[in-house]
Amino acid sequence: MLKTKMFLSFSIVSLFIVGITCSIFFVKYTSDIKNQTFSLSSVISRQFSQMVDLYMQNIEELSLAVSISPAVQNSLLDYRRASESIEKEIIGYKLNPFLFDFSYPKPYVQSISIYTLDGYMYYYTKLVEHKPAVPYSFDELQQFNLLLENKKFILQPMIGGEGIGEAPKRIVSFLRRIHRIPTQQTIGYVNIHINVNAFKALVLSQVQAGEFAGSMRVLLVDEQGEIVYENGSSAANNTSRQRFDLGLLQQGKLEGELQWNGKSQLYTCETSSYTGWKTIVLIPKDIVLSKQKRIQDIVIVVGIVTMLLVALVSYILSHQITLPLRNMMRKMSSVELGDFNQRMDYTGRNEVGKLSRMYNHMLDSISKLIHEVYESKLAEKNAQLAALHAQINPHFLYNTLNIMKSISRLKGIEEVAEISESLAGLFQYSMKNLHKSVSLQEELDHINNYFKIQKHRFGDRLELSLSVPDELRQASILKLTIQPLVENAVNHGVQRMRSGGFIHVGARDHDGLLTITVMDNGPGIEDTKLEQLQHALHTANALHGLRDAADGIGLLNIHQRIQLYYGKEYGVTISSPPGKGTMVSVTTPLRLVDQEEADGMR
Known part of the structure; x- marks a missing residue:
């Protein structure tokens, strides 16, 4: 049925269009969500990395101020001249107030250490009750000295700096050489311990709102993959040294997906050209997928509602189109049986209305033609009867003329006989089929018969x-x-x-x-x-x-x-x-x- 075909056609086409539209919308929207996530985490990682660089530059300036301080320079020179242990201790007592002045304005500086070339350490810490600091050994200082040939300073994550009765803390050791002024001869090392909890404020300033605030992880990883800092409550309680497998990062890509702590994560990575550290921002993929799931549910609901509306509209439209057509089919069936009084009552201005009017005009024309053909057939029969009746007179007259011709010749009246013969020929020629073609000679003979009469x-x-x-x-x-x-x-x-x-x-x-x-x-x-x-x-x-x-x-x-x-x-x-x-x-x-x-x- 046409109605079923129209309904199925509209439904299939609309299903295809709605399906394609919803699919494109879903793919585009989910892609936008991913891009927005990457964009947000990229901004956070870049800004966090820049802020850490500013902190490290501030520490570098502090270390430079300590290394060129006259008190530090003189203390190291005095140490070289001292021969007794008591003299070395006195130098430390004199140096302490100066180290205090350098560290006090910097809340993120936990301690400052001054190392001599032979490994002796002068140490200042802000902790009231602290455990004795473990100095770098002479061999370690020699290794640091080799590394400092190509670097201004060395950054080294470590666990330590705890006070008595306190848990160990994550710190960063900032180590650089102390050069004698003005000869630039190395006379010692300055080591500044930085409490990484200072980075927490940086993270909070970047991630302080939004749906990713509680699940986003910001990692600060050094060049060897050791985690310098990690945000989150679980990371704060974890004081063990942890590493991050840098091989998880897709080579050459600053963003992508990786598996970390048993979960799929979306990551962005920013490498600092100043410290060499990598700032890695991780967002669990399931959180992004949850947004995709909400969008998917919305798209499915919208698609189903759209399909139902299209199906309803297509059904109503097909019904409105096929209803007058079915009515016309019923009437045409009656016309086929001979009832020419069937007329369409549809008065719409659309194509079906025009078709109805044309159908009515066609029936009127057929009825008129049937009436005219009936009358013409009746008139033809009457004309045939009249023609048959009229043929009696020419035959009778033709026979009479032949009798007159015979009598005229018997009595010697030749002119009357000739006229009678010519007139009989005219009637005989005229009585044949008028629509039959003849030769031109026959028509000329007929003209001669006619002219003989006119000649008389x-x-x-x-x-x-x-x-x-x-x-x-x-x-x-x-x-x-x-x-x-x-x-x-x-x-x-x-x-x-x-x-x-x-x-x-x-x-x-x-x-x-x-x-x-x-x-x-x-x-x-x-x-x-x-x-x-x-x-x-x-x-x-x-x-x-x-x-x-x-x-x-x-x-x-x-x-x-x-x-x-x-x-x-x-x-x-x-x-x-x-x-x-x-x-x-x-x-x-x-x-x-x-x-x-x-x-x-x-």
């Missing part, structure tokens, strides 16, 4: 001339095509002439066309009447021709018969210059009687 009427006042080549006498023409033209020439052309009346009948072949002309030397036709006659020939129709036939076969009848039989390009033409007679021409295709009979047999 007009005597020497009228002459007939026939100029027809022998090869054209077997040409096929319609019966009673030329004789009525001769009759018109007699009645309307030369009838009133007292002498010298002349009628000429000629025929010629012109490029496969047979042209027969009938000319008289009468007074001609008036211009107005000639114009009306030519217009009538130009606009003649079958009904007009039949009306002429009822009054006697005339020009219009001959013209119409020729066009109906041969085609519109053939027919009758007439010309009549004033005072110079009238010429009527008949043009038909040149066909021989034998050729037409052979075509009829085929």
